[in-house]
Every structure is written in structure tokens, then in C-alpha cells.
Amino acid sequence: MNFDRIAEYRKTFPSKQQVIGQTPDQGVRDMLQHLDQAGIDTAFDRFDAQKPHCAFGLAGTCCRICNMGPCKITEKSPKGVCGADANVIVARNILRWVAAGVAAHGARGREVLLTLKKAASGDINLPLLGSEKIVATAKAFGIYAEDKSISQLAEQLADLLLEDMSRTVPATHRTIAAMAPPERIETWSRLDIIPVSSYHEVFEALHRTGTGTDGDWENLMKQLLRCGLAFSWNSVVGPSIAADCLYGPPKRSQIETNFASIKQEYVNIALHGHSPVLPSALVQASRDPELIEMAKAHGAAGIRLYGICCSGLSSLYRYGEVHPLSNALGAELIMGTGALDAWVADLQDIYPAIMDVAACFHTKVITTSDSCRLPGAVHIAFDHQHANMDQVIHQAGEIVKMAIQNYPRRHNQNIYVPSVSIEAEVGFSIENIAESFGGLDKLAEHVKSGKIKGIVNLVGCNNPKVVYEQAIVQVADILLANDIIILTNGCASFPLLKLGYCSRKALAKAGSGLNEILRAGNLPPVWHMGECLDNARASGLFRALADKSGQPIKNMPVAFASPEWSNEKGVGAALSFRLMGVNSYHCIPAPVLGSDKVADFFAKDTQDLLGSVMVVLPEPKALGEKIVKDIEHKRNVLGWNN
Structure with missing residues (x-):
């Protein structure tokens, strides 16, 4: 392992003071200083306390799979006790990360699939608002018949998507067969990486990486690609289809965002996590005239909802009244305003530390998933078997009542809300983008002509290894200046929302x-x-434009960028796009630097296998310029540079 390289990399990690000086959002800067003065720790304090970070962990060469170790790879000890070298150890570790990502997105996706099935069968009293999506998807899957009702089609779709997620006996992967580009299916079939199901491939990944099983790093990488496809098609595409069938498609709307959108005269409820099921019910509950009157009786002007991470975003683009405030890394800053009466946390990207901040204020934290419990939080949740999902409307009402009853307990002297806000436009989809251009043919013509040089999906988590939210903004500036449209979603979208890029x-x-x-x-x-x-919407748009242009996606001037990614799902997301033939771009490397072979597999070898590579450049502006250069190269190859 090259310790000098790792040591230099560690030196680039910013301190909290550097974040305060350089983060692009004035509201974030103000809150960090305010909480610092109040003596309240945040993720940025804890990140500083972890320095210097473990070189073996950064390189991916620490093996803790069996109890003969942990083993670490050095010049003195180039192999672990079992004989695994750096290539095998790094490959096993990153495969386990991707398998965890499949399970993470898959678990929340399964909840949506179950909700669709139960709503279609009448077990839950929820309307099916996406009838057009149900019909279109049923036709794509070859199950449409005029004599079938919308409910029957929806339930059959839910069953097919659940089967692709959980199949144990090998059979045709229906979602891939129905939805993936034929050129990609041919490529994946040739490589023998089409998954049996998410459950099987995660099961297989954990088996292969167990003690004394798969000792071939290349074979482990093949399983990683299978997990990548399972992540994309089972954990992302399937649940995305189900959510649109259940709740209807996105709607474009304007929304106020950032700290000053928090209105102190309202009962304020934050929605934090990733599942849309209970947050959608909470939106309905917040509109209930009886609960609004109850809020007023307690001295409030009404009820107001705010989005933290993805639960808020999933509700926002469908209902238009959930004000987006922060990604996961900045959640403690929002909690630290002291102006939230209830914090509803479902699952994923919910750091245990929010309980420490909540303890300093009156904010009541309510957890709503059996998968995500926090000591000290109130727990109003679906059970382990989701047997009580029919109680979702009642649960939402109880949570809103709890927030209303907590409103009078606020202490005005504890409230600090930075005075920054802006309007943002949200809710873009393939369908309404096509409508805006009079058809996707016209958008494809603009790309071919060069007036629009390309399209980049700029997404991902946030990571204190770079200045908070700065990399996203700096990359965005370069892309826009070079006539490249940006698509965004999830955590990386928050700085773009808060700083005016979606306006x-x-x-x-x-x-x-x-x-x-x-x-x-x-x-x-x-x-x-x-x-x-x-x-899934971004990859769908890439596919649609490629089809209109008569090109495979791998030839198109498009890219995936997650500059600040931070967890297992981030690896899976980037891998999903590379499997489609789309390059991925990052400021933070995966923990594979301890193996030249595995690192080269990610950065180079997938070009021959998939038609795409992973690019890592620590400096955000250099990363943005590299994306532009690579898009221009693709245009040159296509003969589109006029």
C-alpha cells in the first residue's frame, strides 16, 4: 500500500473552521457558528475529532471478516492470516459495500411495493393516483388487458416487481427484460451479470466474501456488477415505478427553501429519511381541517412541513407544500434552529446524533420504521412484517397531534433561524420535460446541434472530506457555463435548491x-x-434521448457526477450508471486504493466491459472541467461539434 499517497489524501480533508469559511451557503455558516457558541457538536466537530483517519480503512486493506484478524496489508505482511492479498481484501470489502447499498435502497423500495400491492388489493384505503403510469408499465411488461381494472393491473405489477426483488429460483428478470435497452441486455448477458434477484445477489455476495470462499478478485468484481444491476433495477427502478403508480407522477411547482422558509408562527414538522409512505399520509393529515383548528387553538397559525433528505423531496414534488431544508449531513443544523416541533424520521441517513441536538431543544423525535430506532425517540411505526400498514392514516394523525401539543413548549430564547431563503422550481419528469419542448425529439435536436452540449446527473450524498456543499456548486458552475443542463435529486440537490440554481x-x-x-x-x-x-428518471431521460438520436447510451454526451458521495448507496448509484455505459465523476475515491488491480477495474477496465469509467479528481473545478472535456470528446466522436 502506498502510505504516502494516503497521507497526502488525508491532508486534503477540511476542518470545521475551513467549512465555516468556505461553504457556499450563508445560512449553514451562520448555524455552524451559532451552534458552536451554544456548545452543541455537529458532524463537522466529530469529523475533526476522528483525524487522522485510518490509512488502512481509507485504502480498503483492513479485513475484519473473520476472527483470526483483523488483518491489515503492509510490506511486512502482504497477506492476511488466510492468505488473502490486498486485491482480494479490497474486492471483498467493496463488494460488501455494494451489497449493503442494494439492501438499503431495496428495503425502502420494498415498503413502497408492499404499499402498492395492499392499496391495489384494498387492504389499505389509499387511492391509486398514477393510473396512466400503471397502464403504460403494464403494457411494457406485457400484462395489459382491457378487461383488467386499474387495481388488478397495479397488484399484478407489484407482484412482478416484488418477484424480481426476491426471486430464489432463477428465471427471466422481468424488469430488465421489459425496461432495459436491448444493447445493454446483450452486453450484460455476454458478461453473465444479469441478477437472479436482489435478495439472491446480496445473499451470494455475503457468501462469496465469507471466510475461505471466493479468493479471486476478478470473480468478486463480477459479482459486484451483478449487485450493481440489482441495485439499479430492483432497488431503484422498480420502487420508482411503484411510487408513481401509487402517488402519481411529479408536478412542477415553485417552493420556498432554506432556513427562512421556517415560519415560527406555525406548528413545524420535519420529514426526514427515504420512505414516501408515511410522509404522504402526513401531508394529508396536515391538511385536515380539524387538525388545523387544533393547531390554532394551541396558538399557532397552522401546520407547516419541511423536508430533510429524501422523504421531504418525495413528498415535495407530488404535493408542493413540503419546504426543502437540508441533506442528511446538515440535519443537525436544522434541528439546532429550535423551531421544529416534531421531527419524523423513517429510515436511512438519519444519524444518531440528532437525538443529542434534540435534547437541547423541545423538538420531539418520532421514529416510524422498525428498521430505524433511536434511543429516546417516540416510536410510531410499521411493524417488522408491515402488518399494520392499514393504520398509516391513523398514525399520521397521531404524529401531527403530537407536534401540535408540543408547539406551546417552545422557548423563544432558544430559537435561531438564519434569514436566508429563495424560491426554487421542482418536480421535473421525462413527461413534463417532453411537454416543455414539444416532444423529446426537439430536446434531442438541441443536444445534437450543440446549443445544449450535454446533460449531467449531478447527485449523491455529502461528505466532510470536502468543504460542505462547495464541490457540488463549483462543478455546477462549470457545467452551466459550458451549455450543459444539470439534472439533480437527493442530498446533492439541496445546495442547488438553496442557492438559486433551480430558479x-x-x-x-x-x-x-x-x-x-x-x-x-x-x-x-x-x-x-x-x-x-x-x-431512475435521469437514466430514463438519457435512454429516451439516446433512442431519439439513434445511439446507444454509452455514445451520448451525458454523465453521472456525485462529487461528495459518502455511503454504500453512493457506490451503487455510480455503478448503476456505469453499467448503462455512462461515466461517473467524483471528488472522493472509493476505498479501493490499496489494490492497484481493483482500483484499475473501477477507473479503467470497465471501459472495455461496459463502455464507461470512473473518474476521481479531488479538486471540484478540475472535475467539472474534466466532465466538459469528456462530453466534448463524445460529441466529436459523434460528429456533433458544429
Whole structure:
């Protein structure tokens, strides 16, 4: 392992003070200073306390799989006790990460699939609001018949999607067969990486990486690609289809965002996590006239909802009244305003530390998933078997009542809300984008002509290894100035929402060609597509434009970028796009530097296998310029540079 390389990498990690000085959001800066003065720790304090970070962990060469170790790879000890070298140890570790990502997105996705099935069968009293999506998807799957009701089609779709997620006996993967590009299916079949199901491939990944099983790093990477496809098609695409069938498609709308959208005269409820099921019910409960009157009787002007991470975003683009505030890494800053009466946490990207901050204020934390419990929080949740999902409307009402009853307990002297806010446009989908251009043919023509040079899906988590939210903004500035449209969703979308990039006012940042096209269509330069599950919308748009252009996706001037990614799902998301033939770009490397072979597999070898590579450049501006250069190269190869 090259310790000098790791040591240099560690030196680039910013301190909390550097974050305060350089983060692009004034509200974040103000809150960090306010909480510092109040003596309340945040993720940025804890990150500083972890320094220097373990070099073996950063390189991926620490093996803790069996109890003969832990083993670490050095010049003195180039192999673990079992004989595994750096290549095998790094490959096993990163495969387990991807398997965990499949399970993470898959678990929340399964909840949506179960909800669709129960709503279709009448076991839950929820309407099916996406009838057009149900019919279109049923036709794609070859199960449509005129004599079948919408409910029958929806239940059959739910069963098919659940089967692809949980199949144990090998059979045709129905979602891939129905939805994936034929060129990609041919590529994946040739490589023998089409998954049996999510459950099987995660099961197999954990088996292969167990003690004394798979000792071939290349074979482990093959399983990683299978997990990547399971992540994409079972954990992302399937649940995205189900959510649109259940709740209807996105709707474009304007929304106030950032700290000052928190109105102190209201009962304020934060929605934090990733599942849309209970948050959707909470939106309905917040509209209940009886509960609004109850809030007023307690001295409030009404009830107001706010989005933290993806639960808020999934509700926002469907209902238009959930004000987006922060990604997961900044959640403690929102809690620290002291102006939230209830914090509803379902699952994933919910750091245990929010309980420490909540303890300093009156905010009541309510957990709503059996998968995610926090000591000290109130627990109103679906049970382990989801047997009580029919209680979702009642549960939502109880949570809103709890927030109302907590409102009078606020202490005004504890409230601090930075005075920064802005309007943002949200709710973009393939369908309403096509409508804006009079059909996707016209958008494809603009890309081919060069007025729009390309499209980048700029997404991902946040990571204190780079200055908070700065990398996303710096990459965005370079892309827009070079006539490249940005799609965004999930955690990375919050700085773009908060700092005006999702507003038409940001057209000033766009190059002349992009500015002309978007101004004519009355569109912002960054199209917000929703939660992180909505990477499916971005890949769907890439596919549609490729089809209109008569090209495979791998040839198109498109890219995936997650500059600040931080967890297992981030590896899976990037891998999903590379499996489609789309390059991925990052400021933070995966923990594979301890193996030249595994690192080369990610950065180079997938070019021959999949037609795509992973690019890592620590400096955000250099990363943005590299994306532009690679997109221009693709245009040259296509003969599209006029």
C-alpha cells in the first residue's frame, strides 16, 4: 500500500473552521457558528475529532471478516492470516459495500411495493393516483388487458416487481427484460451479470466474501456488477415505478427553501429519511381541517412541513407544500434552529446524533420504521412484517397531534433561524420535460446541434472530506457555463435548491446556447427530479434521448457526477450508471486504493466491459472541467461539434 499517497489524501480533508469559511451557503455558516457558541457538536466537530483517519480503512486493506484478524496489508505482511492479498481484501470489502447499498435502497423500495400491492388489493384505503403510469408499465411488461381494472393491473405489477426483488429460483428478470435497452441486455448477458434477484445477489455476495470462499478478485468484481444491476433495477427502478403508480407522477411547482422558509408562527414538522409512505399520509393529515383548528387553538397559525433528505423531496414534488431544508449531513443544523416541533424520521441517513441536538431543544423525535430506532425517540411505526400498514392514516394523525401539543413548549430564547431563503422550481419528469419542448425529439435536436452540449446527473450524498456543499456548486458552475443542463435529486440537490440554481434567475450562469434554449422554454438551468430514488428518471431521460438520436447510451454526451458521495448507496448509484455505459465523476475515491488491480477495474477496465469509467479528481473545478472535456470528446466522436 502506498502510505504516502494516503497521507497526502488525508491532508486534503477540511476542518470545521475551513467549512465555516468556505461553504457556499450563508445560512449553514451562520448555524455552524451559532451552534458552536451554544456548545452543541455537529458532524463537522466529530469529523475533526476522528483525524487522522485510518490509512488502512481509507485504502480498503483492513479485513475484519473473520476472527483470526483483523488483518491489515503492509510490506511486512502482504497477506492476511488466510492468505488473502490486498486485491482480494479490497474486492471483498467493496463488494460488501455494494451489497449493503442494494439492501438499503431495496428495503425502502420494498415498503413502497408492499404499499402498492395492499392499496391495489384494498387492504389499505389509499387511492391509486398514477393510473396512466400503471397502464403504460403494464403494457411494457406485457400484462395489459382491457378487461383488467386499474387495481388488478397495479397488484399484478407489484407482484412482478416484488418477484424480481426476491426471486430464489432463477428465471427471466422481468424488469430488465421489459425496461432495459436491448444493447445493454446483450452486453450484460455476454458478461453473465444479469441478477437472479436482489435478495439472491446480496445473499451470494455475503457468501462469496465469507471466510475461505471466493479468493479471486476478478470473480468478486463480477459479482459486484451483478449487485450493481440489482441495485439499479430492483432497488431503484422498480420502487420508482411503484411510487408513481401509487402517488402519481411529479408536478412542477415553485417552493420556498432554506432556513427562512421556517415560519415560527406555525406548528413545524420535519420529514426526514427515504420512505414516501408515511410522509404522504402526513401531508394529508396536515391538511385536515380539524387538525388545523387544533393547531390554532394551541396558538399557532397552522401546520407547516419541511423536508430533510429524501422523504421531504418525495413528498415535495407530488404535493408542493413540503419546504426543502437540508441533506442528511446538515440535519443537525436544522434541528439546532429550535423551531421544529416534531421531527419524523423513517429510515436511512438519519444519524444518531440528532437525538443529542434534540435534547437541547423541545423538538420531539418520532421514529416510524422498525428498521430505524433511536434511543429516546417516540416510536410510531410499521411493524417488522408491515402488518399494520392499514393504520398509516391513523398514525399520521397521531404524529401531527403530537407536534401540535408540543408547539406551546417552545422557548423563544432558544430559537435561531438564519434569514436566508429563495424560491426554487421542482418536480421535473421525462413527461413534463417532453411537454416543455414539444416532444423529446426537439430536446434531442438541441443536444445534437450543440446549443445544449450535454446533460449531467449531478447527485449523491455529502461528505466532510470536502468543504460542505462547495464541490457540488463549483462543478455546477462549470457545467452551466459550458451549455450543459444539470439534472439533480437527493442530498446533492439541496445546495442547488438553496442557492438559486433551480430558479430561472440562475440562467445568468448558463452559456449562450443553453441560455437561449431555456429562456425560450421558461425553464431553469437545473432540473430537480426528486429524491435519490429518482436517479431512475435521469437514466430514463438519457435512454429516451439516446433512442431519439439513434445511439446507444454509452455514445451520448451525458454523465453521472456525485462529487461528495459518502455511503454504500453512493457506490451503487455510480455503478448503476456505469453499467448503462455512462461515466461517473467524483471528488472522493472509493476505498479501493490499496489494490492497484481493483482500483484499475473501477477507473479503467470497465471501459472495455461496459463502455464507461470512473473518474476521481479531488479538486471540484478540475472535475467539472474534466466532465466538459469528456462530453466534448463524445460529441466529436459523434460528429456533433458544429
